[in-house]
Amino acid sequence: MPLLPTGRRSDAPDELSDQRSVAISGVHKVFRSRGTAVEALRSVDLHIRGGEFVSLLGPSGCGKSTLLRVIGGLVEPDAGIVTVGGLTPNTARRMKRFGLVPQASSLVPWATVDKNVRFLSSLESRRDVGHSALSDDEIDDLIDTVGLSKFRNSYPHELSGGMQQRVSLVRGFALGAPVLLMDEPFAALDEITRSDMRYLLLELWERTGTSVVFVTHSISESVILSDRVVVMAARPGRIAAVEEIGLPRPRTPEMEDAHEFHEHARVLRTHLKEHHS
Numbered sequence: 275m276p277l278l279p280t281g282r283r284s285d286a287p288d289e290l291s292d293q294r295s296v297a298i299s300g301v302h303k304v305f306r307s308r309g310t311a312v313e314a315l316r317s318v319d320l321h322i323r324g325g326e327f328v329s330l331l332g333p334s335g336c337g338k339s340t341l342l343r344v345i346g347g348l349v350e351p352d353a354g355i356v357t358v359g360g361l362t363p364n365t366a367r368r369m370k371r372f373g374l375v376p377q378a379s380s381l382v383p384w385a386t387v388d389k390n391v392r393f394l395s396s397l398e399s400r401r402d403v404g405h406s407a408l409s410d411d412e413i414d415d416l417i418d419t420v421g422l423s424k425f426r427n428s429y430p431h432e433l434s435g436g437m438q439q440r441v442s443l444v445r446g447f448a449l450g451a452p453v454l455l456m457d458e459p460f461a462a463l464d465e466i467t468r469s470d471m472r473y474l475l476l477e478l479w480e481r482t483g484t485s486v487v488f489v490t491h492s493i494s495e496s497v498i499l500s501d502r503v504v505v506m507a508a509r510p511g512r513i514a515a516v517e518e519i520g521l522p523r524p525r526t527p528e529m530e531d532a533h534e535f536h537e538h539a540r541v542l543r544t545h546l547k548e549h550h551s
């Protein structure tokens with residue numbers, strides 16, 4: 275996917291836009307173990323538009339990670355249909371249509387920052403997966419954007435947790451995958467680093483035009499990042515509400531003081547309380 279100048283995501287309804295869309299319809303998932311059944315997802319319907327930033331917000335056990343894994347083809351639903359750019363999740367996964375940024379750093383410890391970021395994308399550029407990994411120059415640009423140019427030759431153990439997660443972010447985007455799945459990527463970071471990471475993530479997202487599905491427990495994180503916040507409730511895991519976030523783009527730290535920000539946060543908190551069992 276071509277890198278776009280800052281603030282100019284491609285919203286054109288083109289082929290790329292189709293590759294970036296996710297359609298979820300009537301999804302059910304029950305986990306059975308040792309004689310008990312947990313209804314992790316019930317009747318989940320959601321359509322994610324190409325290039326959209328959607329957060330899944332909810333308490334522990336409401337099925338956020340399960341939904342992310344269903345989209346990513348890592349969990350097979352018992353019923354329902356999921357398509358990613360028109361493909362089944364399994365096919366989309368084989369075609370490397372997903373990038374994944376996990377909670378903890380999953381960097382290769384014996385490889386430098388540069389190698390960690392480029393390894394997968396250099397493999398992908400040799401395969402015909404229907405989209406291209408970013409070029410070397412574009413990846414350099416992303417490394418600069420997250421302030422790691424001086425650390426290209428450092429090893430993960432030489433970096434702080436926040437720096438390691440910045441490398442993971444760049445690696446996620448460097449694949450040029452149309453859809454990025456993020457499972458609480460900032461959960462282990464301190465509050466200030468976490469706040470900085472949100473804006474770095476937004477900058478990378480604005481530049482690449484990738485669709486993002488972002489799992490979080492944090493109301494404020496979901497508001498400042500998202501186009502839409504999907505509130506989930508537990509037992510059974512389900513969508514309780516969907517909130518459109520009307521704050522303008524690009525988002526800035528000052529917006530966190532705005533009335534509109536607090537109003538969205540209040541509405542989301544009310545939904546969470548209402549469905550808390």
Ligand SMILES: Nc1ncnc2c1ncn2[C@@H]1O[C@H](COP(=O)(O)OP(=O)(O)OP(=O)(O)O)[C@@H](O)[C@H]1O
Pocket residue numbers: 305306307312313314332333334335336337338339340341511
């Ligand atoms: N592989 C599994 N086998 C059995 N039960 C599972 C499995 N994966 C998830 N569950 C159950 O399904 C429910 C939803 O889990 P899930 O991890 O999707 O929730 P979550 O909202 O992501 O929670 P958290 O915020 O704590 O990560 C939970 O009750 C969990 O125990």
